[in-house]
Amino acid sequence: MKSVAVLGAKGMLGCDVAAALKQAGYPVCSFDHCAVDITDPVAVAEVVSGHDVVINCAAYTAVDQAEHQFDLCQRINAVGAGILGCLAAIDNKYVIQISTDFVFGESGDVPLLESSPVNPLNVYGRSKYLGERMLTQSGCRCAIIRVAWTYGHHGANFISKILELASRLPELKVVNDQIGTPTATTNVARALLPFVEREITGLYHYTDRGYASRYEVACFIAACKGLNVKINPCLSSEFAAPAQRPLNSRFDCSKIDTVLDFERPDWHDEVKRFLEK
Ligand SMILES: NC(=O)c1ccc[n+]([C@@H]2O[C@H](COP(=O)([O-])OP(=O)(O)OC[C@H]3O[C@@H](n4cnc5c(N)ncnc54)[C@H](OP(=O)(O)O)[C@@H]3O)[C@@H](O)[C@H]2O)c1
Numbered sequence: 665m666k667s668v669a670v671l672g673a674k675g676m677l678g679c680d681v682a683a684a685l686k687q688a689g690y691p692v693c694s695f696d697h698c699a700v701d702i703t704d705p706v707a708v709a710e711v712v713s714g715h716d717v718v719i720n721c722a723a724y725t726a727v728d729q730a731e732h733q734f735d736l737c738q739r740i741n742a743v744g745a746g747i748l749g750c751l752a753a754i755d756n757k758y759v760i761q762i763s764t765d766f767v768f769g770e771s772g773d774v775p776l777l778e779s780s781p782v783n784p785l786n787v788y789g790r791s792k793y794l795g796e797r798m799l800t801q802s803g804c805r806c807a808i809i810r811v812a813w814t815y816g817h818h819g820a821n822f823i824s825k826i827l828e829l830a831s832r833l834p835e836l837k838v839v840n841d842q843i844g845t846p847t848a849t850t851n852v853a854r855a856l857l858p859f860v861e862r863e864i865t866g867l868y869h870y871t872d873r874g875y876a877s878r879y880e881v882a883c884f885i886a887a888c889k890g891l892n893v894k895i896n897p898c899l900s901s902e903f904a905a906p907a908q909r910p911l912n913s914r915f916d917c918s919k920i921d922t923v924l925d926f927e928r929p930d931w932h933d934e935v936k937r938f939l940e941k
Pocket of ligand 1 (some may be wrong): 698700721724763815
């Protein structure tokens, strides 16, 4: 059976990706930031030469901080992906790169296809898009899977933030103009399995099913948990966040649906299940 390396394996997604691969029977090597820095070509070369498939879950993900750490963000998300791609191309190894809805900017209100024009609004989004391009231009065999609004048990995310805020505040303001799909990292991990198995190449979008605003998701979380908190809708423009966010993160996932061996689950069911654990 082919051997798989996971970079960024202690991150929110990396943990669940490594677990799903192990459960599917693959020999998996998990490398966290301390073990392998994606910007270190010598360390990455060792990983590439020792495995058939490399999944890159390593990333600089502090979206607001990135506005002040342009160089570091660019080095990890763009140059790192390029290094991995060049080494994989030399060794003819297959790479799966995780990317993001933040490659998109003002894009109306229709679900976004893989062919929809990108226009990142912040440093993080630009670095991730450059990472996609550097990986593609390396000429290695790769799949780039864009995901959005992910949550899991191994990292901070929108759901954990709402739970934390609701535990100490009587009232919250949550944006009602950012629309997307809360997406379980366990489902992203499951979606990667056919890619590992068949070494499918190309650009794909994955989210769970359905669309909602951040406000609607927060209300759903509060209702599921029976939280005594008042949630008020507001606009993104009312928050003075350093990094601008895209308002439209609706993904059209019909391309990846032709590859998956499961039906993408509805986000309500998955969030409910997550909250029950
Ligand atoms: N979270 C979301 O809502 C979301 C949405 C869309 C796309 N994504 C994408 O999903 C992927 C996984 O992100 P995540 O949500 O799992 O974020 P995460 O929890 O922050 O995981 C990222 C991991 O990368 C590691 N890392 C950072 N710099 C590194 C370097 N130079 N070399 C090696 N590892 C490094 C981090 O380790 P340290 O913490 O030890 O530095 C961390 O374990 C990323 O590509 C991200 O862009 C996430």
